[in-house]
Amino acid sequence: MxxxxxxxxxxxxxxxxxxxxxxxxxDQDEGVAEALRRxxxxxxxxxxAMSLEELDAAIHNRRRD
Numbered sequence: 935m936x937x938x939x940x941x942x943x944x945x946x947x948x949x950x951x952x953x954x955x956x957x958x959x960x961d962q963d964e965g966v967a968e969a970l971r972r973x974x975x976x977x978x979x980x981x982x983a984m985s986l987e988e989l990d991a992a993i994h995n996r997r998r999d
Contacts, residue, residue, distance in 0.1 A: 936944065975981040984992070 936947065939947070972981070976983055
């Protein structure tokens with residue numbers, strides 16, 4: 935049984951299994967590209983990050999409308 939293997943062997947087995955799968959980061963819905971674009975916007979200063987408090991207020995205000 936796999937669970938009886940030593941931890942190191944189980945870790946190697948998992949790594950081998952994961953390496954055998956196709957990439958999960960295939961950007962079929964352009965989500966990764968959008969995340970990278972937003973990250974670049976934050977890094978170059980064209981956009982600023984929203985604090986948790988600002989996000990909470992925006993959600994609260996949207997619910998009131």
